[in-house]
Amino acid sequence: MLLAIDAGNTNVVFALFEAGKILARWRIATDPRRTGDEYAVWLLQLLEIRGIDRTRVDRIIISTVVPRALHNLDVLSRSYFGIEPLIAGQGNAAYAIDIDVDEPRSLGADRAVNAVAAHEKFTGDLIIVDFGTATTFDAVDFNGAYKGGIIAPGINLSLDALVGNTAMLPRIAIELPQSKSVIGRNTEDQMLIGVFWGYVAMIEGLITRMKAQIGRPAKVVATGGLAVLFDKVGDLFDAVEPDLTLEGLAVLAERAAS
Known part of the structure; x- marks a missing residue:
């Protein structure tokens, strides 16, 4: 299951994809000061409410236009899901467009x-x-x-x-x-x-x-x-x-x- 995270200037949107379809989505106000631990408390509760085991998430990709938010989303991915996230536009997640x-x-x-x-x-x-x-x-x-x-x-x-x-x-x-x-x-x-x-x-x-x-x-x-x-x-x-x-x-x- 893929967790896609889109951090915009107003909201951060989290979406779970399964078989190419969005299974669930949640949003929270963008705050660069929000820590990875705070994201985890919020997101893990939402996963539990939907009856989704966090271990089903095996891939994470992050896109952000708020550079200060990236570190804390990276902490969330590594500390609470044990996953090194893909970063849109970088490495294997390069855009591959001109x-x-x-x-x-x-x-x-x-x-x-x-x-x-x-x-x-x-x-x-x-x-x-x-x-x-x-x-x-x-x-x-x-x-x-x-x-x-x-x-x-x-x-x-x-x-x-x-x-x-x-x-x-x-x-x-x-x-x-x-x-x-x-x-x-x-x-x-x-x-x-x-x-x-x-x-x-x-x-x-x-x-x-x-x-x-x-x-x-x-x-x-x-x-x-x-x-x-x-x-x-x-x-x-x-x-x-x-x-x-x-x-x-x-x-x-x-x-x-x-």
């Missing part, structure tokens, strides 16, 4: 893993939209090469900045506006329209510009927590793959084992 940008080493592990997973699942040129702490747009060509992308503020970051820098605007939830009107009749509606439909306009505009620059038909694959919400708008995406990063880690782990 990262065709000015500074290949600066590419975040999550984006590289997404490129691996998307190329494994789809043919042709791809645009991957990942809704995380930041919203990223990545171009992957028909050969699986990573060609570059865009980094935009995540929608929750944008909302936090709006509310945090104004005296009278309330906190609102990100959701699909109930009214079809884009002229709000109260403060909350006006904020939701601005944030939600403004974000949709950004997504549409950037995808259109990327497709024009690619110059060939490109499938748009969305992932991340808010992908399902924005998929309700219409035909923004050709596919929504909520577990794309985790599936990419599973691909790397399988390649390392072969």
Whole structure:
């Protein structure tokens, strides 16, 4: 059984794979100060609740964009599972794709893993939209090469900045506006329209510009927590793959084992 760990800026996601399928997944807020022992107390209890013996875990792979978190996840793997973890992008878990940008080493592990997973699942040129702490747009060509992308503020970051820098605007939830009107009749509606439909306009505009620059038909694959919400708008995406990063880690782990 494979334990895949994806440490992002907001959450660390743990997923158990069996026979190539996700058996269980859990998430915890990212905190670089959290020790391997603290991860173990939390994770081992969750395994017990699901009736899963920790000894069934025989492989671990870690991807992180938070360097300080890696040591403690390594301690968790070695001390509580007796396993030397694979690290995405390193050694036997190398991405094995061409990262065709000015500074290949600066590419975040999550984006590289997404490129691996998307190329494994789809043919042709791809645009991957990942809704995380930041919203990223990545171009992957028909050969699986990573060609570059865009980094935009995540929608929750944008909302936090709006509310945090104004005296009278309330906190609102990100959701699909109930009214079809884009002229709000109260403060909350006006904020939701601005944030939600403004974000949709950004997504549409950037995808259109990327497709024009690619110059060939490109499938748009969305992932991340808010992908399902924005998929309700219409035909923004050709596919929504909520577990794309985790599936990419599973691909790397399988390649390392072969």
